[in-house]
Amino acid sequence: MTSFTYEQKQTILQVENLSVACNGKIIIQDINFTERDTVRPDRQQGQIIAFLGRSGRGKSTLFRALTGLESPTTGQVLIPDLAKEVTNGNQPAKKVTEGDVGFVDQKYTLFRHKTVFQSLLFAMxxxxxxxxxxxxKVLQHLSDWGLTQVKDQYPVFLSGGQRQRTAILEQLLSSGYYMVLDEPFSGLDVGNIESVKRAFQWVNASHELHTIIFSTHDIELAVELADSIYVLGYPKDEKGKLGTAGTLLKHFDLKSMGLAWQEDFGNHHLECVKMIRETMLAS
Ligand SMILES: Nc1ncnc2c1ncn2[C@@H]1O[C@H](COP(=O)(O)OP(=O)(O)O)[C@@H](O)[C@H]1O
Ligand SMILES: [Mg+2]
Structure with missing residues (x-):
């Protein structure tokens, strides 16, 4: 494995003591984590963060809170306030509100009555x-993403792959730096999985602050793509009894583990997959 040097700079996402309850039932609780801008000396590098967890552990609920679509019951989600001046090397933070962070749902929902070009222009x-x-800018992106020939098409006439790329681009253009994708690989064939992976890599390499946050059930894919992985699940108490609200059980920092940005997926990656699987099975 190649070893890479990197530095952790400004905070790009800070989640403090977050909990969300629906109809009096606590869905997720005590969620705390901080992600920083990862800077590598030799290249432009964004962040890719994956959330894994069994069904019903609150991944989608957490994602709605991260994008400001859901108000937390306690705690807060802070992102840099890019409208404010940097003071002492730090960007002031603000609470996330709807529209700050792009959200791509599992169905890659698009505007039915807008063409690809119209949707992307509206996104800006x-x-x-x-x-x-x-x-x-829209035309340049359409060209970079191989969508020029469908720019005047409505969503119903797009292939699965074109649809995904349009939905991802739409969020990229509307929100700027952050993008949250809920199970973007579910139900895709191998070709479309590759096309979404390429879109991730393109987003990641095109700006230092670009941050992709996604959930998946495919542990290997998460270990291959992400540089930071969180496992969401039900915690166990001292007696081994499983809780009923999702929380972060483990963080795998693939950068410090030397697993991020590798060309090859090797034994060390497989060991990480195994550790994640065990954490998930016990939750
Ligand atoms: N609006 C809601 N009202 C009540 N319960 C909800 C609501 N949304 C989600 N839940 C419940 O919260 C739990 C977590 O759901 P979800 O966040 O979708 O988990 P995941 O995405 O990990 O599968 C589930 O038990 C689900 O039934
Ligand atoms: Mg979900």
Whole structure:
């Protein structure tokens, strides 16, 4: 394995004491984690963070809270406030609100009555660029993502792969740096899995602060793609009794483990897969 040097810079996502209850039932609780901008000397590098956990452990609930779609019962989700000036090398933080963070749901929902081009232009509505600049940016992205030939199509006429790329681009253009994708690989054939992986890698390499957060049931895929993995599950008490609200059980920092950014998926990766599987099975 190659060893890479990197530094952890400004905080890009801070979740403090987060809990969410629905109709009086606590779904997730005591969620605490911090993610920082990872800086590598030799290249532009964003962040890819995966959440794993058995069904019903609260991944989707957590994701709705991370994007501001769900108000937390306790705690908060903080992101850098890019509108404010940096002071002492730190970007002031703000509480996440709806629209700050792009959200791609499992169905890759698109506007039915907008063409690919119209959807992407609409996604840039909060941008301060001129209309001509926005159009140019959209056309450039369509070209980079191999979507030029379907730019005037409506979603029903798109293939699965074109649909995913459009949905991801839409969130990339609307939110800027953060993107949360709930089970983006579920139900895809091998070709489309590759196309979403490539989209992730493109997003990751195109800006230092780009941060992709996704959930999946495919542990190997998470270990292959992510540089940070959290396992969400029910905790066990001293007597071994399983709790009923999801919380973070383990964090695998693949950067410090030397597993991130490797060309090959080797035995060390498989050992990590095994540790994650054991954590999940016990939760
Ligand atoms: N709006 C809601 N009202 C009540 N219960 C909910 C609501 N949303 C999710 N739940 C429950 O919360 C738990 C976690 O669900 P979810 O976040 O979808 O988990 P996951 O994405 O990990 O499968 C499940 O038991 C689900 O039934
Ligand atoms: Mg879910």
């Amino acid at each position: 509505r909060r941008s301060t660029l001129s209309l001509a600049e926005k159009k140019e």
